[in-house]
Amino acid sequence: MASDTFYLRQTPLVVLLPPRARAGVLGWLRANLFSSPFNIGLTAICVILIAWVVPPLLRFLLVNATWSGDRAACLPSADNPHPGACWAFVRVWLSYFVYGFYPIAQRWRVDLFFVALAFGIGWLAWLRAPRRDVAALYFFVVLPVLSLILLCGFPLIGLPGVSTVLWGGVLVTIVVATVGMVCSLPLGILLALARRSQIPVVKWLAVMFIEFVRGVPLITVLFMASVMLPLFVPEQLSPDKLLRALIGVAMFASAYMAEVIRAGLIAIPRGQYEAAQALGLGYWRTTALVVLPQALRVTLPNIVNVFIALFKDTTLVFIVGIFDFLRTIEAARGDPRWTSPIVSITGYAFAALFYFVCCYGMSRYVHGMERRLARRSG
Amino acid sequence: MADIARSSAARPSRRHARNIGNLALQVALVAIVLGLIAAAAHNAAVNMAKANIAHGFGFWNNTAGFDISQALVGYSASASTFGRAFWVGLLNTLLVSAVAIVLSTALGFIIGIARLSHNWLVSRLAGGYVELIRNIPLLLQILFWYNAVLKSLPELKGSVTLPFGGFLNNRGLFLPKPVFAPDFSAVVIALAIGVACALALRIWARRRQERTGEQVYLLGPTLALIVGLPFIVFLVAGKPLTFGIPDMGRFNIRGGLEILPEFAALLIALSVYTAAFIAEVVRAGVLAVPAGQTEAAQALGLRSTTTLRLVVVPQAMRMIVPPLTSQYLNLTKNSSLAVAIGYPDLVQVFAGSVLNITGQAVEVIAITMAVYLSISLVTSLLMSLYGRMVAVVER
Amino acid sequence: MVQGSTDAADEKARPEVAVEIAGLNKWFGEFHVLRDINLNVARGERIVICGPSGSGKSTLLRCINHLEDWQTGRIVVDGIELNDDPRQIVAVRRDVGMVFQHFNLFPHLTVLENCTLAPIWVRQMPKRDAEAVAMKYLERVRIPEQAEKYPARLSGGQQQRVAIARALCMNPNIMLFDEPTSALDPEMVKEVLDTMVGLASDGITMLVVSHEMGFARQVADRVMFMADGQILEINEPKAFFAHPQHERTRLFLQQILH
Incomplete structure (x- = not known):
């Protein structure tokens, strides 16, 4: 050794x-x-x-897919005994899938709405964009007003009115999802703050609303909005079908958003409240200037997750008779001039592709954001 | 000094003012909420009177008068009441949820564990499944299974013949229906005895291990007791089980066990969809057990199966159970999408047919919501008990 | 020198070299983390391994009970050559106790259950005997009164002492310590080091990765310095601290002693 x-x-x-x-x-x-x-x-x-x-x-x-032609082209024939997807169907119906029965001459308004929305989302989603506070103002105040004028019409400035009965397809899906988002974020913040309030009545009202909505299926909330709501208001004030569904979706999304934001509020250390109070800030200033900005930043990934769920849930308005994207697919698929098993499968494949691209894109964005947050804190 | 004196004098009065403010706020809120409810009630009364709609729960005992395609308890359109229809719908909701919970749990655990596999291909495939399934709306998946798959099956005439006398066509799946002879109770008793003996064997083995340290592998004896014993009794009793084979007629299929395509589509879609979420729950639960736990167990000489059983699984299950339960709740709530394809669940029967016939929206929707709400509340109560129990155990 | 509870016949059969490492090379991906490690540890010898972080000292320790795989070279522990055969690996692990930086106690088991888990399931000991052994070692680390508690209720120092007791319950011939005190609050370091000094006086073979130089001076037979995955210097503690030969060793000692 x-x-x-x-x-x-x-x-x-x-x-x-x-x-x-x-x-x-x-x-x-x-x-x-x-x-x-x-x-x-x-x-x-x-x-x-x-x-x-x-x-x-x-x-x-x-x-083996059929890319153009009519129904006959999609059926089995001598030179195509095992026909594949009938993309010709999607081509023929595409404008219906996007706009529904929105008058053809007015569709530029929908396109403009899509552009304005994409601009707002891009501005908000790009984390290093300049003046994201202005972006938030644009998204939550300017855009809703602008969209309302654009889509519903405003005869005074020469935009003829378009009844929501004519709206359909991707337009409705996007409108429902966006309205759900734009309403649920502020309502969710208020509900979350209310649930953490020291004032018993405020707290219990918030708890009851949140737990009630989260305890029942969305479809019953939509039924409630579409069947019960008209009973609860005077007849002349009865909202139109789409608006009723929007109210249901907004209520539903707010409750889920509230819980996500509450989790973010809980994550803020007590020291932050104490420091703000020591500086002499009152409740509202502490909340608005110190607590909420931090809470929203850490919950941003979960807020987008709620939005992904909301986007998938918009399909349920289908059941209360709104012509969203999925419903237009169903309608086109059932058209006697087209109906066939292959057309059905093609329609569903196209719908699945649309939803998958949107939702997967958002979930990738969340993933990137989570990694960014982890890097910053780690 | 003066400042301090003033601020300390000011503080109680400011707090006093705030208390009064809070009280006023609370009173105002209660008044607003009550006012809204009163206004809504008034409007509802006026609107319903105008539309000639009855109110109250009197309709519960009226004859329903509509058919339900699947009923677990006796039901007929002409004799049964709306109340009976409610129970039929509720049972159908519970049936599809219960079966889907079992299937989605099995599939979800397999896929969740596959995602953790060291085999690159296996984990990638499982990951692809999860991403694909959870980014496509459930309603679309239900419609796909119903309209594109099950409804495109051949018509009655061209039914696919399955082994053992089953049929598959666009009206559903027709299977031999087990018919139990009275003697079959002996098999059930044998099964009960087998399970009891297997449990007793397990306890005996644990005692023995505690006493002598010797380990006994019980898989064989357990299987023999639970499967073998009832099977032997089944043979001895002269096979007291026959099958009602479905009989293909010209216009319909009679006899046998009929599984509606609506039920099958909803079941498949719910199971496949929820499995993707359960897989994520399982993966997160297992990943939440630190690698150090496995290393410590292995460093002590435990084999990897023992490490899994005694160290990893018990810790992972504590992370898995609460989110798993909330997935079960989601599944139950999602089963209400049955209404889109006409499976007679609670929402379709009650908030659909009954609402349309009676027009009593407020009562019908309130009852429907109350059912889901009570399921949710009972479950979350159980979960908070579970959480407290786990917390106590680790203190 | 050797532990009292093993019988004499066994003792003769055991080789004089407790751990033999020859030509060991390991890569993490393309990164060469252990480079041509050669080391013989005699029975009853106590070696303290030090070096800057990332020098591969923990990895080397984790190779000895095959928590890490390696690419070339051989390791023989108590005459058992480690290879891919799970039976050989388990045989070595039964014989080698390990204490981790972060304790790694099982949070869902009580202190006593932590200690009896391996004796019951690996050594197939009756429960009562396993508990007796566990209590013996818990007394040894001076926390028998905590036996029924869950680890989360214990302080860091107490947890690390339980971890030592847990390893000792398997009656190991060799103990590996992977930075056992570096996750502890300063006031708890001493209680753990005292326990380890007590072990050292029992004559158990110990390999300790640690920066506690006082401990090294007190109990080590040899001190080993590693950097960049290689062994740079090995010497008796007195000479090692008084006259470090390698330039890197001198630099390192300057940094950690002040």
Whole structure:
């Protein structure tokens, strides 16, 4: 042992690259797919699954698909015995899917609304954009007024009125989602603050509203808004169908938003309140200047998550007779001139693509934001 | 000094003022809420009188007069009441929710664990499933399964014949219906005895391990007791079970067990959709157990299955149970989308048919909401009890 | 020198070298984290390993009970060669106790259950015997009165002492300590170090990754300095601290002693 006791390295070792079998593509394959018999079995099952699902799916959606023509072109024929998706159907009906029965001459107003909305969302979503406070003002005040004038019409300035009965498709889906968002954020903040209030009546009213709405399915809230609401107001004030659904969606979203924001409020350390009070700020100033900005920043990912859920939930207005995007697909699919199983599948595939692109895009955005937040705090 | 004196003198009076302000606010709020309710009630009374709609819950005992395609308890359009229809709808909601909960839990756990796999392909596939399914609205998925898949099955004439005498067509799935002879109760008793014995065996094995340290593997004996024993009794009793084979007529299928396409579509969509969320819950729960826990167990010489069973799973389950329950609640609430495809659940039967016939929107919607609300409240009560129990255990 | 509870026949069979590491190389991806490590640890020897963070000292320790895999080289622990065979790995782990920087106690089990888990499930000990052994070691680390509590109720120092007791319950021949005091509040470091000094006087083989130089002076047979994944210097504590030979060692000692 004595000879072993002392050791001194004279020359530093060179840094070597890992042995080939353990690195590179082969090493990666070995470690990730073929590390044990069990893993090899799993890999084989997955490969079989992919081979079973993906080629027929691609064949249906792309290779054998019909890209133009009418219904007859989509049916099995001599030169296309196994027809794929009927994209011709989507082409023919596309403008209906986007605008519903909105008068063709007035559709530029819808396009303008889409542009104005996209501008607002882009401004708000780009975290390093200049003057995001102005963006918020634009999104929550200017945009709603502008949209109302644009879409419903304002004869005084030469925009003829367009009844909401004619609205449909993506337009309605976007309107429902946006109204839900624009209303639920301020209402959610108020409800969350109320739930944390020291004043018993305020607190209990908020708790009752939030727990009630969260305890029942959205569809019953929509039923309530569409069937009960007209009973509760004088006949001449009875809101139109779309407005009733919007009220239901806004109520529903507010309750969920309130809980998300409340979680953010709870996360604010007590020291922040104490520091603000020590500076002589009252309740409203403490809340508006110190607490809310921080709470909203940490809950931003969850706010977008609520919005993703809301966006998917807009499809439920379908059930109370509103022509949203999904309902227009259903209507077109059921058109006797087109109806066929392949047309149905194509319609649903198109709808799924639309919702997936929107929701997945938003969830990627949330993911990026969460990583940003984690980096900043870590 | 003067400042301090003044501020301390000012403080009580300011607090006093604030208290009065708060009180006034509360009184005003209560007044506003009560006023709104009164106005709504008044308007409702006027509007309903104008439309000639009755009020009160008297309709409950009136004859319903409409058909329901699936009823777990006896129901007929001409003899049953609206109250009976309510129970039929509620039972259908509970049936589809319960079965979907079982299926989505199984699928969700498999996919959640697959997402954690070291096998790149497995975890990617599971991740793809989760992202695809949860970013497409449930209603769209229900419509897809119903209209594009089940309703495009062949008509009655071209029914797909399944093994053991079943049929599949666009009217549903028709399976042999088990008919239990009276002797079958012996099998049930045998099963009960088997389960009891398996439990007793488990307790005995644990005692023995505590005493001697020896471990016994119980999978074989447990299976023998729970599956083998009832099976032997079944054979001995002379197979007291026959199947009512569905009989294909010219216009319909008679006999057998009929599974409506509405039920199947809703069940598949709910299970597939909720499984994606459960998978995320499971993954998050397992990831919440620090890697150090596994390392510590392994450093003590525990094998990886034992480590999972004794260290990882108990900790992960505590993280999983509360969000899992809220997924079950979501599933139950989502089952109300049945109305879109006409599965006779509570909303379709009650808030749909009954509302249309009676026109009593306020009462009908209130009852429907009360049902979901009580399910939610009972569940959250149970969850808060669970939370307190877990907290006590770890103190 | 060797622990009292193992029987004499066993003792003779055991080799004089407790841990033998030869030509060990490990990469994390492309990063060469352990470079040509050669080390023999004699039975009953106590080695303190120090070095800047990221030098690979914890990784080296974690290779000895195969918590980390490596690419080339061999490790023999108590005559058992570690390879991919799970049985060999479990056999080594039964024999090697480990104490972690962050304790890693099982929060869902009481202190006593933490200590009896492995004896019951790995050594197949009757529960009563396992509890007796556990109480013996809990007394040894001077917290028998906390046996029924859950770890969350204990202070950091107490938790680390439970972790030591938990490892000792398996009756290990070799103990690995991975920075056992660096996650502790200063006032709790001493109670843990005292426990470890007590262990050292029992003659158990110890490998300790630590920056507690007082501890190294007091109990170490050899002190080892690692940097950039290589062993730069090994010496007896007196010489190591008085006349560090390698320039990096001198620099390191200057930094941590002041």
